[in-house]
Amino acid sequence: MASFKEKIFRKEDPNVYQDKDAHLVRTLRVRDFLALGVGTIVSTSIFTLPGVVAAEHAGPAVALSFLVAAVVAGLVAFAYAEMASAMPFAGSAYSWINVIFGEFFGWIAGWALLAEYFIAVAFVGSGLSANFRGLIEPLGVVFPKYLANAFGSDGGVIDIVAAIVMILVALLLSRGISSAARVENILVVLKVLAVILFLIVGATAIRFSNYLPFIPAYHANADGSAFGGWQGIYAGVSMIFLAYIGFDSIAANSAEAINPQKTMPRGILGSLLIAVVLFVAVALVLVGMFKYSDYANNAEPVGWALRQSGHEAIATIVQAIAVIGMFTALIGMMLAGSRLLYSFGRDGMLPKWLGKLDSKKRPNHSLILLTVIGVLIGSLFPFAFLAQLISAGTLIAFMFVSLGIYGLRPREGKDIPKPAFRMPFYPIMPTLAFIGTLIVFWGLSIDAKIYAGVWFLIGLVIYFSYGTRHSYLEK
Template identity: 85%
Template structure:
């Protein structure tokens, strides 16, 4: 009988994943991954976070918060690009860490990411609902409180718009990734155009005096640190959730055409475009009005346009933003369903989750994700949902950054030698780990507590079910 240590460190043979994932259809190209990445990263956050973080933490220096967060995300993105080129498997960090460090550590990384996907789908659905209801309110159309808010919040029973949006996206994805990619590509172009329109129109209302002082003097507020480098750092931890969408690209690498080229280009390209757009919006927004004017403002972009006399442009941008939020839902739902499929594929969750339908689509996993996301979005309020998203992802980012060291020792042996490799090895993987750890450390205590509870639940599930039903452990027992 295998010892506890042997169970913990058992590693999956990468050729097994090649065989298991061979049934998935490789149909996604570079442009599909660019659209998937940009659509997921440039989502609700770009229309809300620049104003919120400027008012609460950084002032005009919110652009620096976005840049620092982008640098940390970029370091990890290099690691993701090499990993996904070398091991283009469904499940991204879960599958990679399973191969590099062992099944238990892969489960911990995957379980952390699962929190992101469950909650992010519900989070974006709730944000889409709030913006949609705000958009139609001037037309005299309102929903009763019972259908507008999460259960128990201000008389709410279910956020019906969020539930319908999540279900519609699931129905689209159930038809296959090719159909979803076509819709994603169109919506992403519309969303980027909306951001560009804001940048052009907003630039005409910029007042240089609003940038002075660019880095306000540091002091503590009820929201935490404000001003100075402390405020910029506090802003980084809050902003980081905006950049985590590139993981959704890697989760679909088993469905990529020529992953050696498509994965690095999709991951790094989408991040570069996102950084330019985020920094641009942040600079224009704080230049239009004093940063303090955005305090407690849920829609700073639309508000700034209306206050500067561009009401029609504001309505158009907000309408496109609502439609564009579907791109983030598509990306997160697609990635989350592939992660759940990977757990079922390996026996760590019920094996029916790892089954494909007659057209080679993991729709069992998609159904489970959809049901849970609808329940979470209906039960938990919007603010609560934001707590766990960054925490879970940062844990996976730390694993992947360290995983590059293990990967390099095996490239060209039992793992293929990828055409893309993380530059400045061995320095950059360490910097990626340290950067992710620092951002995690800057999260609120609630986020850390929730992450700790989620981790304990995951460990219990692994030892109570996963390790007992794992195909890897079963095959080792049988001597395969």
Template identity: 75%
Template sequence: MENFFKAFTKKEDPSIYEDKDSHLVRVLTVKDFLALGVGTIVSTSIFTLPGIVAAQHAGPAAILSFLIAAIVAGLVAFAYAEMAAAMPFAGSAYSWINVVFGEGFGWIAGWALLAEYFIAVAFVASGLSANFRGLLASLGVTFPNAISNPLGTNHGIIDIVAVVVIVLVALLLSRGVSDAARVENVLVVLKVLAIIVFLVVGATAINIHNYVPFIPKFHVNPDGTSFGGWQGIYSGVSMIFLAYIGFDSIAANSAEAKDPQKTMPRGILGSLIIAATLFILVGLVLVGMFKYTNYANNAEPVGWALRQAGHGTIAAIVQAIAVIGMFTALIGMMLAGSRLLYSFGRDRMLPKWLGKLNPNGLPNHALLFLSTIGVIIGAIMPFAFLAQLISAGTLIAFMFVSLGIYALRPREGKDVADPDFKMPWYPVLPAVAFLGALAVFWGLDIEAKVYSLIWFIIGLVIYFLYGKNHSLNQKN
């Protein structure tokens, strides 16, 4: 037992990560990270979630759900910013926790994040496919069911559009992060402009009476979830938090950041502030345009609201740009996921093939593996029941990182860099961030907690059967 605990808590020397990751090219700037963060956070969810949360849980007070979720995410983002500035290593939470708490805890945090990236790649690709096919259908072009849906769903065999978009993004990323960043920057600007157009046009159709009552009376929905009151707002927080977790994808690429001391905090915090502001404004305008009950079971509330307000052409333009803009989230998730898999291979926690770089210093083996898994999940397997695993896995990593500040702070300026940015109000704020993430996790559906437990057990089995026995850290 003593040997097990010693192996599980053996910390990685941060200088080893500095040396291993030095082969990755540092080319990403603050502008690139802002685009990467906003592009990942402000995915298709900004066009759907405000209406869903309002109709199912909080009414007009959905705006408070967005705000509270943003505050919790912001607290965790402070911890992420300090960690990324002090230890700009590939793999984000996995590598950081490996250094401050030990290999076993690092593996748990990284394994939890891996669920996010695998499933998020599949979900974004599937969502992009559905929206793209929806646009074509409005023009009279339809796909056969066999190539429109995952295996076993509505007579489907494979979602061919999801396969194509994953392959296209993988090919783009395989050329290097500079090319990907340029494409990301352009697409993010387009997407933000589309959101601004909606806000300006939608604001002209706001009816102040739609905000009353701001917090509807509490009752229990037929499915057992809460609506109205603070209980409904809390349920909305857990649902909407899924949209904000994308900022951790920035941290996974910190080994490729120019001047990470300044770049990482500005990219992480800046992108979250921009994205949260856009979410809150979209929710405010959407609920103001029509009573929140109109958005029940509405798959495209933004487009519907614009059309009902007499702006059909603008609705079509906004939705078309939204589909194009979904590529930004796919780029962000695949970029971050491949860097996490690379870091597992780098440390031999998974086969070393994943940790190999090509002659241009790119982890394309890890990218190929991630793309393959994304295609299998998103194009062939029905996966709707796994949706909340994305939130659950990431929240576990968030809790580790928040507590990790307590282990990091005494080592700054010694064996790790003394970062220019530090989490304010230490030692209080890291505990508040941990409790906030725990509260959001507690609000997830029971299925999400069960699935995260199953994923956790699978991860421990892999660690004890493979990772611990092959780990370079254990051999040092």
């Protein structure tokens, strides 16, 4: 019987993961990962966050908040690219940290990511529902409150649109990753075209006086948060960072990549670069069209700005495509979340049923559980509550992956293959990635940190009561 210390630090053999994941079919190319990444990153956030953050924290300097957040995300993305190239296993950070630091630390990283996927699936489903209902309302189609809102919120019982959308995406994914990738590629192109259309039309309404002063003077908001100065930019970074976390969804599917040594780095870094350009461009055009304060308490700043500029038809087109485009984020999140749950079942850390593949080698058992939990969370918790919970879990996993490079390098070319891509400026860049992520985490709301702590405690209870006794490493 292994001692407590031996259980905590026992590491998985990378060859075992290679064998276990060999049953998954490798069908995804660079273009599929670019679509997955852009589809997940450029989701609801690009049509809402630039206006919200400008009004609440940064003013016209919201573009700087997006850039700073992108730099931190970029540092972590380099670590992700090396990890995914060296260890193309399902489960991303969970599997990597299990190999590098040991089972307990892998569980913490994976459990933190699981919170992101459960909540993000519900969050995107709720956001899609709200935007869809807003789009059809002018046509006279209004859902009763008990079918439009989460349980206990403004007379709500269930957000029926969110539930139906999640089930439809699950049915698409259950047919196989190739079918989902084809749909994802088409929808992402549509969504990027909608963003470009907004940029072209919105640029004609820019007034340069709206950019002045670019960094407003600092003052404290009524709720104690910062507005203006570097403090406002920093407050914006922590709020914006959730927009960039989508590249983990690429890494989670690396066991299904063709030639992952090259495919994974190109997919991770390429999708982040495209997303950054689009986010910064939308932020600059939006605050140039109207005074940043006009976007206060505005849930759809892009559509509002177009309508106020006299472009109602364009506003309707952009919003319609935005709603369709939210399917891309849901596909990416549900795909990655189901692969993470599969990884837990594969290793015996959660019931082994989750790690079983169907007759066509698809992890549909884990997909069913993810869908059920996503529907329940989306039905029970309102959109605003879900928004503040997403970043915390992912940031914890990002810190593990950044430090994991120090454990990976000495083993490359030995028991782990030497990857085609390596994080530049080693050993300095992994430390910068860790510090940057820690600073962003520190800027999250107190509520987000408390909920992260509660989720962490639940994870410890499950690990010590179930995981340690059923883990395949125990055998």
